[in-house]
Amino acid sequence: MPSRRTVLAAGAGLTAALGAGGPARAGDERRLRRIVAGMTLEDKVGQVFVSRVFGHSATAPDAADAEANLRELGVRSAAELVERYRVGGVVYFSWAHNTRDPRQVAELSDGVQRAALARPGGLPVLVATDQEHGAVCRIGRPATLFPGAMAIGAGGSPADARTLGLIAGRELRAMGVRQDYSPVADVNVDPANPVIGVRSFGAGPRAVADLVAAEVRGYQASGVAATAKHFPGHGDTAVDSHTGFPVITHSRAEWEALDAVPFRAAVAAGVDAIMTAHILVPALDDSGDPATLSHPIVTGLLREHLGYDGVVVTDALDMAGVRTRYGDDRVPVLALKAGVDQLLNPPDLRVAWHAVLAAVRDGELGEPRLDASVLRILRLKERLGLLDRPYAGTAGVDRTVGAPAHRAAADGIAERTTTLLVNEGTEGTVLPLSPRTRPRLLVAGADPASPSGTTGPPTGVLATAMTELGFAATALPTGVAPSDAVIARAVAAAGEADAVVVGTYDVTADSAQRTLVERLLATGRPVVAVALRNPYDIAHLPGVRACLATYCWTDVALRAAARVIAGAVAPRGRLPVPVPRADDPARTLFPIGHGLSY
Template sequence: MNKWVLVPFIIIISFLTACQSADPIDLRDTPPTGIPKSNPSVGIDAKDSAPPNEDQSSFIEDEQEQDPIIQQLEQMTLKQKIGQLFVVGFDGLVPNDQIKTLIQNHHVGGIILFSRNIETSKQLIQLTNDLKQLNQSNQVPLFISVDEEGGRVSRLPSNATKFPSNLFIGGKDNPLLTHDIGLVIGKELAAHGINMDYAPVFDIFSNPQNTVIGDRAYGTTPEIVKEHGTAFMFGLQKSNVIPVVKHFPGHGDTIVDSHIGLPVVYKTVEQLKELELQPFQEAIQEGADVVMAAHIQYPNLDGSGRPASLSKILITELLRNEMDFQGVVITDDMEMGAIKKHYRAGEAAVYAVQAGMDLLLYSHQYDLQLEAIQSIEVAVEAGEISLHQLNEGVERILRLKEKYRINDAPLSEAGLEVVGSEEHQAVRDQLID
């Protein structure tokens, strides 16, 4: 039977099984699903099966050839592939010439918006529609992303539903409510044309002197952070907004603000496993799509002096191989002081990709964005970054966009009715009761 024919039956069976379960409500409900990664061994016991015969080999080849993501990847030029690695920012309430060049000439994979880009809901939806229009000549749609954690990290216009800090929310000890908060924020982001959110925060507020995280964390223990972080993540997924789990491997026990300088944590991997890594491992097991790596140096894990975001030991060996994360990994902003004071933009970009990063976030300066893009091009052509590794990263990006059905279709202002609605305000009001 064709594998696509099975999908509706699998979904129905899974739903009925969940309804019959005596377990608590599954906050995940039905998160987005997309085209699965090609896996010729599905339905075959690899231990007992004989090598495929000629007919089976032909079938496998046909299946791989029919994978639309692989087909799309094979049709892309080197420049288009490299562009997909970049999420970039710009100044202004409307697209400027620089962002037009980055989209149309360099084929960047995504945009990050800040308060400098956002004024009102109508202005914001016009901006996201304009960005999508600029990308019409490209075959891959844009990530349009923002930091909307709630609390003091909020970018949406003033009419959007506003929530208190994560620490306050975690203190309410109501994961169902945290899930609904994620759902509300996700719906309001989606209404504005935003499809990726740099949230939830999976850091543990374990150091009282830590001001950069502080009340952005859900709590002071792994258990609280795991419970509420995953609940918020499920809410975003249900609203068809991509959650980005951050800041791996944990920003909760730092004093230095990585926006300004390079924090150093002297813990061993065993110590990290006892605390910081637990929420991230939970997020991975519960289906996290994207993990953001922090600009934190771990001398006892990587003697090179490179922060986690540029460390192959932390990204490829620990996050991917040991913790088994198969999704997309994105850097924190590569223009933060932790990187900018120690590395040139292009140098840091190459180190990040070599470490195993898929997406590089350059949110401000046009000259640094161009330097980073050009440095990756040179590194690939020189063999410092293999084409195989580049293809693997781009494939993960394409599959994520397909999973969430990301597209460049313009949105109507009619959808803004949900923003700050009574229904959404009622969710917020539950925090006060």
């Protein structure tokens, strides 16, 4: 069994030779294969697992739920979990469980690495997270938070997408995170998609492809592995694969023309990893198995048809979409047989780990097949420099994470992506509102639960930003389902204001939010609607004469919206998706590319 010194020596000097996305030279490949040949079967099984870790410290869980989760796995700390199951990767999921502040995250990452390398023959761990930006952020402030993918789609700038990947990657790397489950490569063609939506760059496959490739290149330049997801394409689903089993009815020709386009671009850009989807696509595999467990999809389409030989990671294995047909002991084995390399977050690591070990020992899963996945994982770790430099340290964390230049870049991108959908009043345009006379402004509307790291609910953030711009702004949150009494209170407050800004969130035809907006309009005050998530809200608000789409309710998007409302900057975003009419969804209210300016 090779020692840590032998492993690191075998990898020495490979980083420069491999380059981001590049193939290994023959001599370097032989060294990596020797590492695999020297590993025990248990070490190899561990390498293909990416497990959640519990707690904010590698050695001392600091919450009862962390202790309980660890106890179920028969361990007492994240370090012991890494040591016992020899996992090749870990994933951070939330502020509550792992990511309180940048220095703490870096220390957790280094603690995990120390535990992995303490074992004889131990290899560095690939630390990952799900930092898409926008609606999905696992690491919050003071990290720089960017607008989400659909906002980037509204900006239409590959340069901005690359900047996002570069800056986000630099900050993640400073905290010891070397793999990001981003960008989303799904083409969102269903306005009612319950799980992708604004996480997608848009509905145009070529535009999505260009932005996916640009973001991938940004992450590559930062030294962090990007992960394009969710193959073969999750953009046309009416079911959330976290809670059910979505079925995609696209034909093979439709898949080639729509869903495959961004993944082809990601492969051409040298993407480091691709994540599978727990979806059923009968035209691609009529077995009834989800794509994650489908050999025709993972090996046939992704490996052979698209020519991808990098790391393939499953979506989380605790999701309902992959657990509908098979038990938790079968899913990881079937995923490996399908052609994946990394098994993400099984619901019971102990069960999954032993199931894979038994499958190899029993001959169901050939050890050469396991070796191929381990080799791909090691190539990625080496390419990222982990075999030589596994530790993040804390020396550069404070000056890198949330650096002023990074925040300024995020603010600029947010300004370029804010989209003005409607701006028409009886006496000219409603926007911009002038702060010159310090008008009284009511900021009302939905306050959805915000992603990690926001400074407050949307109404509060918007009101503060408008006050800083010269308005006398008051926040009145009404929630996403305001009662009659709450609506009446908002209407009364509007009577004392000069203008109203109302945030909306997933408005429907029978939504109480729609009633709120209609009652506010009836006061005669100028009303500006801000769609805090889906731009489709405007279809249900026919009386609104001014509406902005921000595509997310994070601080960076809301501050940009405030500057647009006040006329400090002009709106420049253009819809990356069509908005269908509410009364006739087959007809388009606003097409792709629609957007007004001052």
